[in-house]
Amino acid sequence: MSHTLLLQNAKLFSPMHGLHDKVVEILVKNGLIEAVGEGLGMAASELIDCEGAYVSAGWLDAFGVCPDPGEPWKESLQSYADAAQQGGFVQVAALCGSAPKPDNESVIAQVLQVGSNLRAEILPIGYATIQGDAKEMSEVHEMHRAGAVAFTDGIRCSASVGLRYKIMQYTQSLSLNYLHFPYQKALAPDGKIHEGMVNASLGMKGIPSIAETVELLADIEIAKYLKTPLRVMGISCSESVSLIRAAKKEGLKIYAAVPVMNLLYTDEALLDFDENFKLLPPLRSENDRKSLLLGLLDGTLDAVVSNHHPEDIESKKVEFDYSAWGANTLAQVFPMMCKAFENETAENWLPLLYRGSRTFLGLPEHDIYVGAEASFTIFSIDGSYSAIEDQNKSKAYNLPSPNAILKGCVLGTIRKGCYMKNDD
Template sequence: MNIILKSAKIIDSTSPFHNQVVDIHVKNGKIEKIAASITDAEANVIQLEDLSVSPGWFDTSVSFGEPGYEERETLVHGLEVAAKSGFTQVAIQSNNNPITDNQSIVSFIKQKAFGQTTEAFPIGALTMKSEGTDLAELYDMKNAGAVAFGDYKKAIDNANVLKIALQYVQDFDGLVLAFSQDKSVKGKGVVHEGITSTTLGLKGIPPLAEELQVARNLFLLEYTGGKLHIPTISTAKSVELIREAKAKGLHVTCSVAVHQLIFTDAKLTEFDSRHKVSPPLRDEETRQALLAGILDNTIDCITTDHTPLDIEHKKLEFDLATSGTIGLESAFGALNTVLPIEVIVDKLTAGRAIFGIETTRIAVGEIANLSLFSTQGTWTFNKENILSKSKNSAFLGTPMQGKVYGVIRQDKQTFIF
């Protein structure tokens, strides 16, 4: 590899070149030189309109299906989609078939993903078969390459199981993920409980269903110590509870999904199951509270929560459809309509520190781990913009701003220009 990125604006608050427009020379997988002007007769020169470069983005929650659900998405193709969407590294959820609850499946995912531009980091299930009863082989999975442990979209009802998990993983500095939704309070709810659910006649899920679990899980963390990550929070009270826990010094982090920052439950008036997600889309007041939580750093990172689903599971009556939306290919363009670019880059890269993955920065001598993009230009996300095998995007018809040009990671590259 021998590439010169011409006239690139660096977006990296940790770099001495932050907000400067410079040339970047990437050679043999490393940043060879950064200067106002660089020439190399043997280099491949890349000069793009309004080119910005940041540390490579890391998504803390994607699902690809393989093994078991290859009709939804495969590992190799999913990683290609991630690369074309600007992500150099992703954490892959455990909701395969079989569930990722042992070291052999972790090893399978690592081996199948080897050699791709985007690097895969498996998340192991916290409990066997994600049934919430017995702890899975956490230490063995850690040794095989798992970066965290959680049962995807399943809350641990038994508080003692979560307590023991938080205590056990401290022996090897493990990270526990605790999706927070009280099943008994949720009941048969399918959307946010509010004016829209009442108007449409759909059973509601009150914010209390999430907040009870968040409060309980924070109490457990205070008792046990250790590290807890609460993924995809969706209520203003959850933000407040986590803010208070951080002020106490608890080692808690959290994420929010892109679609929670863009949409509200007003999208549900057409009963379009593409907007059925878990946790559900909330109201405008809540969306603003989540954005405020991003800006004051209570919310640590943003995830696409990318969940491919085939038509048999998604194109159904709203009550029967499975929750989830794809989100990799629409993430940057959507976020760029609601947040400053420096905040977007920070929240799309902060997950590395949380998940124990080596952080990167744009400086001479550093290993190349770069996302290339433009912040300019408006467009609308349509079917032709979907790169995933599954087409269940909640973002169809959504205004976007900016576009991704591709990624460079070590000696690998994926460009879409």
Template sequence: MTKILIQSAQILDSASPFNGQTKSILIENGIITQIADQISIQTDLTIDQPNLKVSTGWVDMRVSAPDPGYEYRESLRSVREAAAVGGFTEIALLPNTQPIIQTKGSVSYLTHTGSNHAVKIHPIAAVTIDAHGKDLTEMMDLHQAGVIAFSDGHEPLQNSDMVLKVLQYMQPFGGLFINRPEDTLLTKFGTMNEGLPATMLGMKGMPRMAESMMIMRDLRILEYTGGKIHFTCISTAESVELIRQAKQKGLQVTCDIAAHQIAFTDGDLMEFDTNLKVNPPFRGQSDIDALWIGLADGTIDAIVSDHHPLDVEVKNLEFDLASFGIIGLETAFAVLNTHNTKLSSEQLIALLSKQPRHILGLPTISISENQPANLTLFDTDTEWTFTDKDIRSLSKNTPFIGKNFKGKVWGVINQGQAKLVRQNSEIRNSK
């Protein structure tokens, strides 16, 4: 039997009877067996870190790991390591692999490869065959095979009739449709947000209405069909307001933002750093302010990393030719905590843990005795500098190298295993 002791950690979990209290937590064979002020016992591993906080394990709803097909960008093993360093115990993988995740066999590959790791993978299957937006996949069979949600991932679903059919088809089994709102005809050849910086740089802009128009369309269809929809990676003030109004009407709509979206504006692209080329693009400060308000009032339900690993061959190019994408698993929490001025620590952590779990229909967990230990260990005060040594992804397409952060993840515990980050970012395993 493996025994792990967490010494003197503040518990942040609204479902726990110990919420807000500083306690020691004993874990035996993957189960929390004791929570008390002090615990003195011989263990296999003792975790004792100043100012330590512990929450239920974080869940990332939007991660790309193109394995199979592009394992040199990210493998299932490396994405798990990156997730652990970032504090995530569960991640939902986009279907944009080669071949596309749209068969029971491909789902089984994701769920069984490396399944004894502390980070659990949940497959998102394509909603249309090959993510081409034309013909529906066998969603009922895929749901029964263990798929957690349906989306074409990097490809926004453009066909209105297809959106209508998807929402109707999923209702009998309660499936979740995830769509990234973008009218791709309006953003064609665009490289950054449409605005003054794009004009000054001579770049074709991507207008905000390309996002808001698709949200308006999908909400109108949702009102007609019923069902539920999740908008991922919203980025504009108008999008926040549209979703706020839809929730007030009682529609079953949820949404998330990418963590990196609050760290930069389109004005930061003046040096043509292709690591800042993301989709949706970085917007203006007024949009960032609206995102924070949406997070604070509950309009925005969750935060994702939008982890999208890319190799130098598609990233180290002229800005207009480079691919969109950024890695984010290792930095999501640090970015959010560093820029946060509106949310309590408990509110921020709920956006990474409790609320994504609810949206995806995952089992409810809590930090209580006799419950499975699915935990993230972190603090909100440590100041540190992110370097390439902190990256566990196989790709390094990030603008955060050399950036100073406040708040650090110290490890995760899940499925009877601990993955801990030391001061020098070395990973230690415990089984």
């Protein structure tokens, strides 16, 4: 028996669609879009009133970390997916697993099997090196066949230039996606926050921008030599934006992603030693923050990622030097972006959530048209989101600004024709 679903009073957000910004009805039949139009007046087995809300193609988060399998008390695959759906994501690409680590096909297959049936679909990312230690290449081809969407060293280890060359050459030959986080730890072995006025005033060792740019420069030169696309994540400083802009002008296919926290906050958030703002890449200066925003608006940068790194209280609520890196961000990406881009129209930045992220991962574009899979995010730019711990579906302790009320809220998602309301 066929199942039909009708979205009514939906304000369509699809700048390339002729009905963009119009109030429409969307008919879904057996998981596919059957019709989009004004006043369709069709019957359906399930009605959804979207009064006052926008509907766009379903959002995708292109990078985050989940410690399950291994440490489900910090974040399980289910709680990760629940928090992602709460944040409006229908799919999330994530590096999942701490014990065992995702460096082999069995872990990838396990994550894919579990993650395909949750409130948001988890697309597994595999380690490009064994144990993610950046010393020896892992079984990349086997993991790809098992369902890995991309490969990375993660954010705490960076493979040597020689090993990166080998990885990029190998993944190019198989048309696979390697995501590199440009960070040379040797230039900041004890660094905790951005190197600038704040770290000097606090007497803390800093992480200079050159720790990022020296690795990015090497990546660009390797990609030019191999004539291969380059995908870099964790871009955080103005110098990197300039390097990427210049490389694109030269014709290099380079795709770059920015963590959402770096769009809204600067290193001044660390003046009171709040461990939930201890991040990699680090929060940098106001000039860096503005450069990232401009880079996203002018097309130099391609995507915004949650960079979700869940931790428990034992790992975070300790002396700042020993506190784990990362923040619980999945449910807050959209309201953070609403705040960061508050002086821009949504058409200038919201497609980053569904088009930019897919471009970054090399996935086919997805939008709202007849015959496409019914994958939607229902949201309000004028609504409000309250970052209260007991309302956040992530298990993680490390929630930044837990008492903040931000503009912008997600009302629900639809994936494969199934409606998930956010107060469920």
